[in-house]
Amino acid sequence: MDIIVILFLVIGLFFFLGGAVGIIRMPDFYTRLHPAGKLDTLGIFAMVTGLSLYNLQHFSFEALLLSAKMFLIVFFVFLSSPTATHSIVDAGMRAGLRHWTKKKRRG
Amino acid sequence: MKFIGFVIVCLTGALLLYGTGEFPDWGDPASPASIHLSNHYIEKALEETQVPNLVTAVLADYRGFDTMFETAVVFCAGLACFLLLRDFSRKKERFYRHTATGVILHVKDSKKVLKTGKEFEHMDKDWVPSDLIIKTICRILIPFIQIYALYVVAHGDFSPGGGFQGGVIFGSSLILLAISYDLKTLLSRVKEKVLGIFAALGVLIYVGIGAICMPMGGNFLDYVKLVPLVPGDPHHIRALGMLGVEIGVGIAVTAAMAVIYINIVSEGRHDEGL
Numbered sequence: 001m002d003i004i005v006i007l008f009l010v011i012g013l014f015f016f017l018g019g020a021v022g023i024i025r026m027p028d029f030y031t032r033l034h035p036a037g038k039l040d041t042l043g044i045f046a047m048v049t050g051l052s053l054y055n056l057q058h059f060s061f062e063a064l065l066l067s068a069k070m071f072l073i074v075f076f077v078f079l080s081s082p083t084a085t086h087s088i089v090d091a092g093m094r095a096g097l098r099h100w101t102k103k104k105r106r107g
Numbered sequence: 108m109k110f111i112g113f114v115i116v117c118l119t120g121a122l123l124l125y126g127t128g129e130f131p132d133w134g135d136p137a138s139p140a141s142i143h144l145s146n147h148y149i150e151k152a153l154e155e156t157q158v159p160n161l162v163t164a165v166l167a168d169y170r171g172f173d174t175m176f177e178t179a180v181v182f183c184a185g186l187a188c189f190l191l192l193r194d195f196s197r198k199k200e201r202f203y204r205h206t207a208t209g210v211i212l213h214v215k216d217s218k219k220v221l222k223t224g225k226e227f228e229h230m231d232k233d234w235v236p237s238d239l240i241i242k243t244i245c246r247i248l249i250p251f252i253q254i255y256a257l258y259v260v261a262h263g264d265f266s267p268g269g270g271f272q273g274g275v276i277f278g279s280s281l282i283l284l285a286i287s288y289d290l291k292t293l294l295s296r297v298k299e300k301v302l303g304i305f306a307a308l309g310v311l312i313y314v315g316i317g318a319i320c321m322p323m324g325g326n327f328l329d330y331v332k333l334v335p336l337v338p339g340d341p342h343h344i345r346a347l348g349m350l351g352v353e354i355g356v357g358i359a360v361t362a363a364m365a366v367i368y369i370n371i372v373s374e375g376r377h378d379e380g381l
Contacts, residue, residue: 083245
């Protein structure tokens, strides 16, 4: 059981790390939002799965309820994180920010 | 006038700095607060107030006066935003939108006024069409945020939380409505007048609960004297008194948050945009 929990936590950490690296390394505004929106969502899903499994080790109704509440966090992050990213991208497009291309733009 | 204000600000600052010189050092174990107060709070709070959350007990009972005036400060912040920023002057040029077709009319003559209602509606330059995805998600999320805010207010005396936090969360749900739809939608749901009345009502609930204690034979905010008024276990009367006070704080903070946001974001004009 512990091994599964640790595995989930490590997977979550890996995605969070990837997201953090991506935010720093990506070349422009829109591509940076990609890791910020996506990897956090999956990272938090894996993390909460691990934590709720750990919580269910001593099975009882209270523990089950607590795990369900933890998954509510995941549910709301699933709803709100992509929406936030979407609205930020939308604002960027409206403000007229050009997306990044490989070719050098002539100044 | 500005010069006088500057002098007053400098004098107040100097007085405050002068006052801090008399304080005991930061974290000094020999200071009166560490010797007497903290120990008393930690050891006796549960016994004296029957409230498991020590922070709430200190905040709403031992230091009830402090919190009352904090609420008044929040109310004053909302009032100041309203008085300084609210702009009742008529706009020089107006924009109207034809509801059925979405055609936008730009009226430059300030005397010409179109009748708004079924055919035309007001709009302004900053208006951007709101997005379907954002609208839908916010419509799903806002009720949950509000329920969570009520939960935080109601559980203030048992778990972390309380009136200020719950009020801020509730206010943020109103702000989310204003962001995802537009300001006019929020103002058509919650009228400006209602917000003002609620901000004052919250403070009134707090002061009222304190003031009721006085004719019952106690000091101001002495919740124990409320026992004859409230049914239920008399041991929990302090917790109930705190709950009432927290509800007042929550209402005041919610309304003040919304008033501050609305006035700052539209520069007091209460436009449709943003």
